[in-house]
Amino acid sequence: MNFLVFNKSAENLKAAIYGQHNQNVVAVAADEDGKLMFSPASQITVTASNLDIRNLTSARDTVNVIATDFDIRSLNGARDSVAISAKAFIEARATLSVPANATLYLLTYEVGPYSQNSYFLRNTGGGSVSVALEIAPVNDNAYYVSSGVTGVSAGNNFLAAVATLMRYARLRVETGSATIGVDAFYNGRA
Numbered sequence: 001m002n003f004l005v006f007n008k009s010a011e012n013l014k015a016a017i018y019g020q021h022n023q024n025v026v027a028v029a030a031d032e033d034g035k036l037m038f039s040p041a042s043q044i045t046v047t048a049s050n051l052d053i054r055n056l057t058s059a060r061d062t063v064n065v066i067a068t069d070f071d072i073r074s075l076n077g078a079r080d081s082v083a084i085s086a087k088a089f090i091e092a093r094a095t096l097s098v099p100a101n102a103t104l105y106l107l108t109y110e111v112g113p114y115s116q117n118s119y120f121l122r123n124t125g126g127g128s129v130s131v132a133l134e135i136a137p138v139n140d141n142a143y144y145v146s147s148g149v150t151g152v153s154a155g156n157n158f159l160a161a162v163a164t165l166m167r168y169a170r171l172r173v174e175t176g177s178a179t180i181g182v183d184a185f186y187n188g189r190a
Contacts, residue, residue, distance in 0.1 A: 088190035093183070094107055099175065099179055105170050106184045107119065108168065111162055114189055114190050116161070116189045119133055119184065119185070120157065120158070120184065120187075121158040123156055123157075124182060126180040127153075128152065128154070129174065129180045130174040131172070131174075132147055133169065133172075134170050135164060135169045136167070136169075144172075
């Protein structure tokens, strides 16, 4: 190593760190903040009791735990908490004119993957429409069970949530003697 320093400005002094792998000299990497970078293939073993770290946020942290016989103490609400963030959300929309004397099924979805499911319908005009939320274990007309039918007059709204655990849901819309405009929405949250 050369012990002579030619640059006398401390902020301009730099050093390179090298390691050895299979008899080859390899540079050690750092990120833009000067923190050492480890390969995702590197295995770091942490052994601790009463390990405490800063609060984790989904914006900057990822924790992957791979273990055999991973045991932790019993959790309780007085000292432990789990926050769930970035839940999956799905939405769909159907805007159409329902022909006179017709029954249409709108926004049929597999709602099983979502813990909260809701349907919204707005009657955009032309008369009154009958609306019902239907659920079924399979996507087959013979299996759908209907909630109570609600009449929705022009300019009014219908809102229903899927309250019973089921795999499929949809809206049933029926018209009388007039063509009715509807704007329907489905929202699901994991």
